[in-house]
Amino acid sequence: MGHMTSEHRPALPATPPLTERQEARRRRILHASAQLAGRGGFDAVQMREVAELSNVALGTLYRYFPSKIHLLVATMQDQLQHMHTTLRKRPPTESDPGARVAQTLMRAFRAMQREPHLADAMVRALTFADRSVSPEVDTVSRLTTAIILDAMGLDSAATPEQLSAVRVIEHTWHSALITWLSGRASIAQVKIDIETVCRLIELTGPQRPE
């Protein structure tokens, strides 16, 4: 009896609909994860502590998130959603697409500077994830791409070259974050790297001026 509930299954193996209590549990878990991560970074997110803090048994935690990496990547999804809606409220002011992307990424970067431990936990999990987490990491990647494309302010679809540039920007964004988080690059350095890579956008097949 497949009713017509809003159920699209393009990718994931049909997430069974969660009851209210289950949704609440999921929330509590993600909240506890972000809280612990914000306090002490990747290492401070200990599965036993997450379970206790969210009033859930350890086994249940693992039923919701099959590994610590899954949990932290899901936490990043959550935070990115917030970031995306926040950024949409105040679109970048620059006129150049490249400059707009750089401005947006620097805003995101400043948000991370406010919670460096949380950023550490999420980014480390993201880059450490192996194939078993690919779908979730891909979701994060798509979110990041959406944020960048938003910043570019494209009316029409992006060209393949532009998409390549966006992917390179994402690469630089993640890797620059890592070097900053591990203390091997300064904030100024990250800024320069972001601005440098955003110049790629100017190079690519620009939207034809009308």
Added chain:
Amino acid sequence: MGHMTSEHRPALPATPPLTERQEARRRRILHASAQLAGRGGFDAVQMREVAELSNVALGTLYRYFPSKIHLLVATMQDQLQHMHTTLRKRPPTESDPGARVAQTLMRAFRAMQREPHLADAMVRALTFADRSVSPEVDTVSRLTTAIILDAMGLDSAATPEQLSAVRVIEHTWHSALITWLSGRASIAQVKIDIETVCRLIELTGPQRPE
């Protein structure tokens, strides 16, 4: 007791000279690490196995490499040295600096395709490393920079802009590798990303004012 010779300096610099047997032990450890990594990637490098395979006690292994991450980053240093000398023997044939860098990185990439498990172990360790491994990761970064600068064929010193471009290329290189290793990007995709980012070099010519 307190002799003038540097004894247990908590800091980085002066590695006390190793005896021959110690040098041999270090070699055996690195060899065992690469061997296990080549077989099954990051997870297959288990400290107890490394110790046994290199005929060294577990405590000794930890004296030489204070963590699994340190060990794998050192393994990467080792492999990169090889790669550097190998690449030097056959410099890139392209004429454009950007194309030369892309060609060189694609060669390195093909080498990794021959040992994907080893690449996995090394790259995952590199990006997962925290502050305690910063000096070692920095060494790897300097090696990579040297390879890229070599490929550019610079006679004189690079300009700051060029150095920024090189850093962005490094970011892209690492991150693209990760997406490939975790199965989220194809080999062709990585190639495109490398070629895309290498276009930055053309932008930053030292003898080009505009």
Added chain:
DNA sequence: ATCGGTTCTGTAACTTGTTCTAGATTAGCG
């Protein structure tokens, strides 16, 4: 309200990175 299957809980066990300890071995030096 009751039944049957699923989910959740509490807890123990297992895995692997890391630390610690006591004794054997080695290196450097007079």
Added chain:
DNA sequence: CGCTAATCTAGAACAAGTTACAGAACCGAT
């Protein structure tokens, strides 16, 4: 050579991620 300090070995012990399992609680359908 013989001494002393450093290093190495073997093994236990600890920490945190992960798995396993028995019983309680919950959900949906009858």
